[in-house]
Amino acid sequence: MRIMAQVCMVMNLDKCIGCHTCSVTCKQTWTNRPGTEYVYFNNVETKPGLGYPARYEDQEQWKGGWRLDRKGRLTLKSGSRARRLLSIFYNPNLPTIEDYHEPFSYDYAHLITAPAGTNAPSVSMRSALTGREMNPTWGANWEDDLAGAPARALDDPNIVAMQEKVKLDFESVFMFYLPRICEHCLNPSCVASCPSGAMYKREEDGIVLVDQDGCRGWRFCVSGCPYKKVYFNHRTGKAEKCTLCFPRIEAGLPTICSESCVGRLRYLGLVLYDADRVLSAAATPDSTDLYEAQLGVFLDPADPEVVAEAERQGIPHDWLVAARRSPAYALIARHRVALPLHPEYRTLPMVWYVPPLSPVTDVTAAAGYDESDPDAVFAAIDALRIPVEYLANLFTAGKVGPVRDALRRLAMVRAVMRAHQLGQHPAVEPADVGLSDDDADDLFRLLAIARYEDRYVVPPAHAENAGRLLAQHDLSGCSLETEGGPGMGGDGPSGYDAGVFHLTRRDADEPAVTGRDQRGRLHLRVDGGPA
Amino acid sequence: MSDVTGFQLLWWVILPYLALATFVIGHVWRYRYDQFGWTSRSTQLQEKRLLKWGGPIFHYGTFAAIAGHVIGILIPARWTAALGIPETAYRWFSAGAGTLAAVLIIVGVGVLAGRRLFVARVRATTSPVDWVALVLLAVVIVMGIAETVGVGLLGHGYDYRQSVSLWFRGLFAGHPDVHAIAHAPFLYQLHATAAWAVIAVWPFSRLVHAWSAPVWYLWRPFVVYRSRVAARPNEPGTSGRRWRKIGVHY
């Protein structure tokens, strides 16, 4: 048994209002530079829909992730290593900018320079690639709130995979939002696809990163990731990806998308897992068993044997304490309401989702059911082919059972709490869905009223190692302090200065504040660690 | 070497050695100073229909041409003779294989150059030094093809192994035969000159990607882990480079 710790995220889809705040704050933090205009480390998709880049979920088209070969061994979907090297001059599986969208800005100067006239001047769109005028035809949130769905949404790979014909007419339509970041997979196919070995998974917290100095622009990670969460910076010629805001995580802070989430639906916590079991789980023969197989890789942080072994293997004590408090582990393994996104890609993704109950209750309400009667909702969940089957295509490789169980637990919590509030006797018991009363209470707290410190249980990286961590990431200046980066002290090609971002350790009695010093450099105080 | 003029000495000895020195020092400098800029600068994101044909055809043709140069320039004629390969057989092989490589390259270059010139998205990604390198490379290639096809296959042939090769190998041996190259046909002189120029700009252009061919990928484990290792923190403002960028204060 080789115990590793992973920072894991869970998102409760019932609460996502599709406001894109997470995408915007992420963009402001990481990808507001030339070359990354089209890059969304975090994006929010309306489902059903094609997603971003278009139809990224169809691995028969893009060949991302892993598959089993004829002997049942794990191989990359795009073929052998030699095959990738031979096709290095042209990667047959790479999306082009049309599959994302041509980045653009506006010709704002025209507002000022336009000659006097009777009509107010208007700005036109300019491509960030060529500087020419352009018209957009597709984009990251082109299909927000089902815009254009009658024409396009039926091409959603999760719908194409369904047995039954889906109708998207007004009465039977359903939708929800799916916020996505990099999954920081346990078996990352992006890392496995990188010929230069520039991508890596961090041993301490499992964050998957691209070494910007080591990347040679061979662009196989972009096609290798089935979630298309590695992007190619068209200015620098290097791959970039979601970093899980590692400078914040190291400081014990949640990622910026979590911090700013309006719906407060994101949870961050540690999950302990047995690294020796990862490959066999990823090679599970039947893809519908991958969800359970991945659960089997996780270790119970409350199990004294696991704790003793983890301490022996050098996982710090405070990390084990944090792992016991982890909301992610609770939602995933203890209450089993969170599910992995597309486990059939065999990357063992580590951003899990509580499936949305609302589209189900909406449809049942439309069919005359009463939401307050959980029996009816249960019956409806069982009877509904859509969207349970749709959700199963997203979260369990098509196996309906786990999705139905998760939805029933969510419905139970609602029914019990509703009855409780109204002083009635609940029509269902937690035991009906396989939970104890304490579990149900814990689930209610986590889902409904969890506070900041309960939603984000992120232990800071060990401060005595912080300098080394930073050195490892070439960050003693700033991650953005590179050619093309805004941290170039004002000398970047883009001509703006993000200041320099410094991590310093906070002494116990100093207040936790960030601030600027006399030279205008931003200082972030970090908790913890021996002085 | 009594009849060598000062100009010939400059052109065929001093400049080539300067180019060679620039090549070596430039690579060391770039590798240590600019890992971040060391990339193939792929433009597949911008355009893929033309690259699909141009990229592979050009590269495979180039590899064939490089192999041909190694045989033709670096291996002396007496070695092949010693192996019992008659001069005419060598000539035919060189012209035949050379023509095949030439056709591949010219098609590849045609597609890639057209793409770089006329596809606005691709053109916008080209830095000035890349323009220099690509134009010089195009000159080398067109001249080389004129030699292989025009002279070697269709013309009456020219034994470059008795002139250009002697001079080229001599450069590495320390006594370049200026006379041999100075009296070679103009076509060969231009080819050699542009080649030296490419060598000189190589370390500063995207061509450095050629040294990073990731063959090691075939053997390494699939998933790479990195962990906190004790490392000296980088000097501030250098992102780990041993040399500081001139004029940047921090």
Ligand code: HEM
């Ligand atoms: C040794 C292994 C090599 C590898 C793996 C390699 C790989 C690549 C790749 C991936 C690209 C980018 C294609 C794209 O736009 O997506 C590229 C472009 C290019 N390579 Fe290579 N290359 C190699 C050797 C060479 C050599 C020896 C030369 C020339 C002497 C060369 C000349 C070029 C040129 C000129 C381009 C730009 C093509 C364009 O205009 O788009 N390469 N190479």
Ligand code: SF4
């Ligand atoms: S989701 Fe993230 S870790 Fe997983 S394959 Fe894609 S980029 Fe790699």
Ligand code: SF4
């Ligand atoms: S900020 Fe939160 S609620 Fe808004 S779109 Fe993102 S995940 Fe959904």
